[in-house]
Amino acid sequence: MTLRKACTVAGAAARSGAGIQADLKTFQELGVYGFTAITAINAKHPSKEQGLFIQPLDAIEAQLLIMNEQNDIDALKTGMLFSKEIIELVANWLASTSIQNIVVDPVMFGKFGSPLLDFDAMETLKTKLIPQATIITPNMPEATYLLGGQKINSIEDLQDAARDLMQLGSKYVLVKGGRLQGPAVDILYDGNKMYKLEAPRIDTIHTNGAGCSYSAAITAELAKGKPMEEAVLNAKKFVTAGIKRFIPFEYAPGMIDHRAYKVYGEDEVQFNEI
Numbered sequence: 001m002t003l004r005k006a007c008t009v010a011g012a013a014a015r016s017g018a019g020i021q022a023d024l025k026t027f028q029e030l031g032v033y034g035f036t037a038i039t040a041i042n043a044k045h046p047s048k049e050q051g052l053f054i055q056p057l058d059a060i061e062a063q064l065l066i067m068n069e070q071n072d073i074d075a076l077k078t079g080m081l082f083s084k085e086i087i088e089l090v091a092n093w094l095a096s097t098s099i100q101n102i103v104v105d106p107v108m109f110g111k112f113g114s115p116l117l118d119f120d121a122m123e124t125l126k127t128k129l130i131p132q133a134t135i136i137t138p139n140m141p142e143a144t145y146l147l148g149g150q151k152i153n154s155i156e157d158l159q160d161a162a163r164d165l166m167q168l169g170s171k172y173v174l175v176k177g178g179r180l181q182g183p184a185v186d187i188l189y190d191g192n193k194m195y196k197l198e199a200p201r202i203d204t205i206h207t208n209g210a211g212c213s214y215s216a217a218i219t220a221e222l223a224k225g226k227p228m229e230e231a232v233l234n235a236k237k238f239v240t241a242g243i244k245r246f247i248p249f250e251y252a253p254g255m256i257d258h259r260a261y262k263v264y265g266e267d268e269v270q271f272n273e274i
């Protein structure tokens with residue numbers, strides 16, 4: 001069997017729970033080969049004011065060109081892109097390729113609200129990148145910002161947000177309800193059918209990288225040729241297992257364990273059309 005290739009265009013995260021490192025670990029665990037293009041280095045520490053190092057555009061462009069030299073990328077995800085200029089570069093490059101499966105994780109904030117997207121980049125994200133996406137995977141605050149301030153406080157609000165976000169032009173929308181109370185519910189919508197994914201909530205603060213790894217797992221599954229519904233369900237199982245076996249960190253919330261799915265097997269996730 002040919003080894004499928006998945007690619008991530010995202011920021012590096014020093015603790016490796018989130019960002020490029022999380023993506024690469026996820027690709028490896030799910031059996032696809034991973035390519036990376038690093039847009040920024042996120043190395044925040046409580047004792048340091050600024051730990052975000054944005055990479056020059058020519059460095060990012062060089063990585064994109066190298067990754068796609070053989071024109072054999074099966075699926076690609078974007079994570080932290082930070083600026084209008086980087087989003088434009090990635091969007092223009094994507095339009096020049098024949099990549100079929102494009103997962104856009106519209107990363108805007110770190111776990112505790114540090115900005116990972118420039119305030120003037122939102123419009124470019126919405127008009128240049130998202131229309132090229134096969135699926136977008138916003139969490140609740142990201143969905144709210146993409147929808148110009150629409151509040152999300154319930155599962156019904158997640159459903160409304162999924163419907164409204166379809167207007168931005170992706171083929172599928174996955175709105176993640178990680179910040180709601182109760183079970184961990186996400187909504188998948190294809191413009192026609194709507195699905196609810198539900199996993200038991202795990203009582204932990206160590207969920208760093210859950211979102212990045214979720215979109216990376218969807219990318220890996222799409223690279224293997226899985227249909228979207230199955231790709232999202234497998235990805236949810238992957239991320240739920242990772243949260244369950246979290247890796248605590250001393251002075252800050254720790255991260256998910258990317259090995260968990262392979263080591264301990266899958267967890268119960270309900271997937272129903274609603």
Ligand SMILES: Nc1ncnc2c1ncn2[C@@H]1O[C@H](COP(=O)(O)OP(=O)(O)OP(=O)(O)O)[C@@H](O)[C@H]1O
Pocket residue numbers: 018110111138139140176177178179184185186199200201202203204207208209210211212213214236239240243
């Ligand atoms: N405590 C938890 N127990 C079980 N599942 C959770 C928990 N917290 C989040 N999830 C699930 O993890 C996935 C990621 O969701 P979340 O909304 O936290 O994304 P995110 O904010 O983008 O994550 P991050 O910023 O940490 O990368 C979703 O499927 C969500 O339902």
Ligand SMILES: Cc1ncc(CO)c(N)n1
Pocket residue numbers: 010011012013018019020041042079080107109110111116208209211212
């Ligand atoms: C580099 C990077 N990407 C994404 C996130 C969001 O979790 C983060 N904290 N850091």
